[in-house]
Amino acid sequence: MKLKVFPALVAGTEADSMAALETALAGLGVRVARTARGRILLDAPEGEEIQKQIRERLGQHGFGLEPVQEMSVKPVLDGILEAHSKSRT
């Protein structure tokens, strides 16, 4: 799952902060990406336990964590069926 890290800067430069982040997450199987606008995203394995570990380790380095909000394109089929179901009741 994807997670947002904030703040993006905790130590000196972006490179310093990324180094701190990578140190904090070492061995957890988490991928780190810095976006074009300087935001930091994590691609982390599923599971409450791993998230707890990530949160704890990041906290020690001054980082916080929050989930990304998903926006999507929902197919209309569900909406049509929902309307049809309502019309029957």
Next chain:
Amino acid sequence: MLNLADVYGAEYLQAMQPGPETVVVPSPENAFNQGQSFDALKAFGQFVQFAEASSAPGMIAAASGALSEVVRSTRRVKLRRNRRSVVMQLNEGIAMSDIRAAQPGLAPRSVKTLWAAWLRVQVFDMQGTLGLLANGHRTIDIVVREAGTNTPLQGVYVQLIYSRAQDLGVEVYTDAFGKARIFVPAAFQKAEAIAVQPLHSYWPMMQLDPDISGATITFDVQSIAAHPADTLRTVLSPGTPTDGVGVRIAIVDGGIGPHPDLVVAGGANVTSFEDPADAGSHLDNGFGHGTHVAGIVAGRGITDPRFAGLAPGAELYSYRVMTKGKRGADDVAVAEAIDLAIEQGCHLINLSLGGSSASREVSDAVLNALARGVVVIAAAGNGSRKPVEFPASLPGVIAVSALGEESILPPGSMAAAARVPPIKPGPNCPTAFIGAFSNAGPEIDLTAPGVGVISTYPNGTYAVSDGTSMAAPAITGLAARALSKNSALLSMPPTQARSDAITHLVLTSATKCGFGPNLEGKGLLA
């Protein structure tokens, strides 16, 4: 033990194409239902998905933990978790033996040659269906052919939905004979719907409450060539080459093209964690949605002039926020796309996407866009009269519902199934309705054609789509058309005053149809 061949027929297994090596783990839900332990299930080795079930939270946690351990220990396994399944996909350089060594008890089984089939037979609740099939079943052949010529259509996506509320249904694709064989549990005597959806060139079809008592159900599907009339071109006047000239439009979506009708002037891929082979491209992500949206706005009608968009002269900028093959985007990508669109001088931003919860990142980006003279148009959502989705619900964003014109929709089409009362006349449309799927609420600003809309699809084809996703770009195109004809407005400095003036111009040009403000806002632009 059940196996896939028993359930879906040997012909499907024989037709499978090789794909990436994928591991599908056994179903804890199935085992849970049978009173088995997870340990017993680990050796089960069935081609079933790992399904989430609220009734078995402990089982889910145990299996998730085991999977996470594999991911941690190998680092070369991609774990994909959907609402109902967890699938591991092995990256290059890792062998199945590595997985077994990492987690011996998991007993994963390679389904390399079955990968395509797994996609074919993905079901909403495979466990429930499989369990019932074990107690007897019959087959139904769904035959899909072109209306008029009876030519069988291969590769058409077919859904048989037994119960939407229980997420029970089957998804299959038609074979070379236009046939999709479905194994129906003996206990299932009726279904809620059958949907037949060709990727492109044909009208999607749908039967509500179908009779599934027979052995064969035939769908004669209308081609776009034979039935070119759609709601967009019936309700709105077609675009001319000068419509939209001087206007720069951001399509924040799944990417655009390639298509001869679409010229993409700029943009970016702002997704994260995409495979390197796909990263960097702002072309369509394989889903076709962004290409369809872009064609409604500014398709040039090169391949077929009948299907030109509303502002063919506008400049299209493609900001791809969805990774390859995905329908979803994260809020960080959407916010960054909006930021980039502002910087790259876009006048209008089209957001044919949404979610039920708000995002601070996206809210900030939208407010910034408005303050810098950029108007944001968004789809209200397809939840069937549910509240308007975010970001369409944000103040200042133009939220759009989806309108259909009954008289031109092919009987039996999915678009026709979206017809619900009331039916009202509008400008150029005698029997208009607001699509059954369209959301509603006080945030709705306008309505626009979004039921039965023909537009561009990747690789030079056209497709019919329905949704508020199609209505929003209709407004974006009309706004571009109006803006290109108003040089005073177009040359205003990029401030809040400009976005306010453009929004005012658009909203005050609408005509009410009589559906009420929660469904149509200020009405329809003609």
